[in-house]
Amino acid sequence: MKRDTQPPSLLTGRGHRRPADVPGSGTAHRAVTRTLSADPLGGTVRRTVLPSGLRVLTEAIPTVRSVSFGIWVGVGSRDETGASSGVSHFLEHLLFKGTNKRGALEISAEIEAVGGETNAFTTKEYTCYYARVLDQDLPLAIDVMCDLVADSVLDPADVETERGVILEEIAMHDDEPGDEVHDLFATAIYGDHPLGRLISGTEETISPMTRRQIQSFYKRRYTAPNIVIAAAGNLDHAAVVKLVRQALRGTPLDTPAAEPAAPRAATPAARTRAGRTVVEHKESEQAHVVLGSAGIGRVDERRFALGVLNNVLGGGMSSRLFQEIREQRGLAYSVYSYASQYADSGLFAVYAGCAPGKVEEVLGLVRAELATVAAQGVTEGELARGKGMAKGSYVLGLEDTGSRMSRLAKGELLYGDLLSVDQLLARVDAVTAEEVNTLAADLLARPMSLAVVGPFGEDDFTTPVA
Incomplete structure (x- = not known):
């Protein structure tokens, strides 16, 4: 299974609930279908709310x-x-191990027999199970995927098997300092808040975890109102809805009438900390550093300006950081900026991987560039390039059915709405230099925290990071 740490797109949804989903509207007692869009750059998008709230x-x-x-x-x-x-x-992991209808081998073999693929990933705010198949095999995919999500048996023997697999996964992650440093940075910002913890858990939490704990979590959290099913490709909406209802009939997700769950609340905001330096000592050939601060949440209207700012600073080979640190000075192979966004909070940071002896120089250049943009803003040329990158990456990212399926689900689950491609492009086009510069002056002047993985100790980084 994949352990996804990527944030939701900056460019998905508006964060508003549809009037039809407001409790008391009466829509929970019957299936309600709507056409949301017939986009010239996409296909026809339809949405059905089942009586269960799914x-x-x-x-x-x-x-x-x-x-x-x-x-x-x-x-x-x-x-x-x-x-x-x-x-x-x-x-x-466990949901792929067997249901009341299928064993683990049958789950994988049935999809692979028709040339399809299945997988799943967990993030800090949602979990996704997905399959990609030929259009003629969609009924099979729906039956298999609905079965494993709705009716897993969580066999005790499978719990022990997957415990070992996950402990190996955690150990493997610890051997990847380029990944580990991002988790270390999240801990520096969020501390013991759940957003600061590892998605995989740790050896200390996974080793004693019982089947009863897992089963209780499954029953309490995997409920119909909290689930969105999305599909994109050569399909018929009514047929998909019918197949989903058939697949879920008689399972724990075949429940009485309920309203769909609202998107996760944006308030109160998660607690954050500033000005921290955390170092994980490893005798590695390369040092990995992340410098940054708390950012903005995903429903913040400034997210479009943030996407442009991120592109200008470190979003590509033409970005300021890449040009200054790699192209002109050759100090690092990999250097980039990124934004992680959650319902109520976010991160903005710069990553660089370099030789241990070059860390001080690289951090000095990163701090200087951030301070320059905070004080002087971006140029008109950079603004145009940053907007072009945002629009191009979004549209090009919709070239496959998997990306389109994800767009539907994230819009519904995370925002409660779905912007069309044209609406999204218009929002990016509307970003002004003043908006970007105002955001930069706020975001980049905040006290910074630093995470380092490499052959260092805490005492090697005593310079204030603010």
Whole structure:
């Protein structure tokens, strides 16, 4: 299974609930279907709310011969206690191990027999299970994926098997300092808040975790109102809804009438810390550093300006940081900036991987560049390039059914709405230099925290990072 640490797109949804989803509207007692868009750059998007509160969204793209089908659950590692850290990811593994209808081999073999693929990933705020198959095999994919998500048996023997697999996964992650440093940075900002913990959990939390704990989490969190099913490709919406209802009939997700769950609340905001330096000593050939601060949440209207600012600073080979640190000075192979966004909070940071002896110089250049942009803003040329990159990456990212399926699900689950491609491009076009510069003056002047993985100790970084 994949352990996804990538944030939701900056460019998805508006964060508003549809009036039809407001409790008391009466829509929970019957299936309600709407056409959301017929986008010239995409297909026809339809949405059905089942009586149980489970939502089904599809995008019909008749020019392809495949379909991507995903089941998205609005629960992730931030919904765990300290003692249960890693249970979402543990459960993700276990759901592929067998149901009342199929064993683990049957789950994988049935999809692979038709040339399809299945996988899953866990993030801090949601979990996704998905399959990609030929259009003619969509009924099979729906039946298999709905079965494993709705009716897993969580066999005790499988719990022990997957415990070992996850402990190996944690050990493997510890051997990847380029990944580890991002988790270390999140801990520096969020501390013991769930957003600061590892998605996978730790050896200390996974080793004693019981089947009862996992099963309790499964029953409480995997409920119909908290689930969005999305599909994109050569399909018929009504047929997909019918197949989903058939697949879920008689399972724990075949429940009485309920309203769909609202997107995760943006308030109160998660606690953050500033001005921290955390170092993980490893005798590695390369040092990995992340310098940054708390950012903005995903429903913040400034997210479009943030996307442009991120592109200007470190979003590509033409960015300021890449040009200054790699192209002109040759100090690092990899250097980039990034934004992670959650319902109520976010991160903005710069990563660099370099020789241990060059860390001080690289950090000095990064701090100087951030200070320059905070004080002077971006140029008109940079603004145009940053907007062009944002628009191009978004549209090009919709070239496959998997990306389109994800767009539907994230819009519904995370924002409660879905902007069309044209609306998204217009929002980016509307970003002004003043908006970007105002955001830069705020964001880049905040006290910075530093995470380092490499052959160092805490005392090697005594310079204030603010």
